[in-house]
Amino acid sequence: MPGSRTSTLRIAAVGDLHLDAVSAAFWARALATVSDDADLLLLAGDLTQDGTWAEAQALERVLRRVAIPTVAVLGNHDFQSDQTEVLTRWLERCGTVVLEGSSVVLDVAGVRVGVAGTKGFGGGFAGASGSEFGEPEMKAFMRHTRLLAERLETELAALDVDLRLALLHYSPIPGTLEGERLEIYPFLGSYLLAEAIDRAGADLVLHGHAHAGREKGVTEAGIRVRNVAQPVIRCPYTVYGFAQADAAWREPRCAGGGLE
Numbered sequence: 599m600p601g602s603r604t605s606t607l608r609i610a611a612v613g614d615l616h617l618d619a620v621s622a623a624f625w626a627r628a629l630a631t632v633s634d635d636a637d638l639l640l641l642a643g644d645l646t647q648d649g650t651w652a653e654a655q656a657l658e659r660v661l662r663r664v665a666i667p668t669v670a671v672l673g674n675h676d677f678q679s680d681q682t683e684v685l686t687r688w689l690e691r692c693g694t695v696v697l698e699g700s701s702v703v704l705d706v707a708g709v710r711v712g713v714a715g716t717k718g719f720g721g722g723f724a725g726a727s728g729s730e731f732g733e734p735e736m737k738a739f740m741r742h743t744r745l746l747a748e749r750l751e752t753e754l755a756a757l758d759v760d761l762r763l764a765l766l767h768y769s770p771i772p773g774t775l776e777g778e779r780l781e782i783y784p785f786l787g788s789y790l791l792a793e794a795i796d797r798a799g800a801d802l803v804l805h806g807h808a809h810a811g812r813e814k815g816v817t818e819a820g821i822r823v824r825n826v827a828q829p830v831i832r833c834p835y836t837v838y839g840f841a842q843a844d845a846a847w848r849e850p851r852c853a854g855g856g857l858e
Contacts, residue, residue, distance in 0.1 A: 606848060607709050610635060610666075612835040613642025613767065613806020614827040615657075616675060621647075622656040626663070628834030628854050633665040635853040636837050637707045641694075642806035642826050643673025643717060643767030650679045654688040662692040667704050669695045671715040673767040673807060699749035703759055709840075712757030714798075716750045718768030718791050718805070719743040722784035747790040754798035761840060764795050766805040773815030774825035775808045792817045802838065822847070 610632050617625050632639055646653035649672075661668060676685055686696045695702045697715025704711050721728045721743045730740045754764060769775055769787030778786060786808050795803055796819035803817070806827040813830055815823045826836060834854030841848065 606839040608636040609638050609838045610835045611640040611804050611826040614644040616647045617657050618647040625660050639668040641670035642804050643671050644675040648678045649676040654685040658688040658692050669713045671765050701753040710759040711761045712759035713763045714753035715765035716746045718766040720785045721788035723772045723789045743788045747794040751794035751798045762800050764800045764803040767807050769805050771815050775811045777810045
């Protein structure tokens with residue numbers, strides 16, 4: 599990757615902040631060091647507890663202090679109060695890019711980084727998934743997932759960048775759900791997302807949502823998937839590094855403060 603200013607591109611990621619009036623002070627402390635630890639911050643949904651106006655304002659105050667580019671998708675909790683447009687506006691006020699079936703290209707430390715993002719949705723995984731068959735409610739459920747996956751694939755495939763990332767809330771694979779109850783897998787993600795990612799290609803996939811899952815997994819095509827839900831990574835954020843000469847993988851490290 600020509601024009602690099604540092605030896606490693608550092609990507610900080612976390613999901614499931616569930617920020618509310620009680621936890622806002624925690625997250626202000628927790629993210630205070632992220633601009634020193636990383637070159638880019640990715641937020642994998644459930645940024646708020648209930649998606650209220652007050653939580654949106656509190657989140658904006660926290661993220662306003664982050665000095666590095668920040669990209670986010672929303673999660674199911676952010677939809678609870680039917681105010682996602684308000685939440686998105688507050689995030690955009692502090693410079694956060696909010697993706698839903700869309701993508702962004704950023705120049706980060708001399709590297710062209712493309713991020714395609716969607717909340718995603720449920721439906722289950724190979725051998726234990728729903729289909730667009732039967733009642734209209736089931737058809738609508740699975741159609742929603744399929745349409746989001748198709749849009750993600752389109753956005754990923756169109757990225758002409760040095761590093762291609764997929765940012766989700768729901769999981770594309772069952773591997774990062776291990777530890778969750780099997781009965782709820784269909785509500786935690788969908789294989790349609792992984793199929794879309796494998797067809798389009800990506801260097802790294804990040805998601806949240808599965809609080810009792812595990813961090814590491816891969817798609818059928820071998821693309822690395824990381825569950826960055828805060829209860830899984832057990833720290834304010836984790837940092838993934840890519841050597842800028844060849845986008846070689848570097849193992850992540852936990853970072854951040856304010857855990858007390």
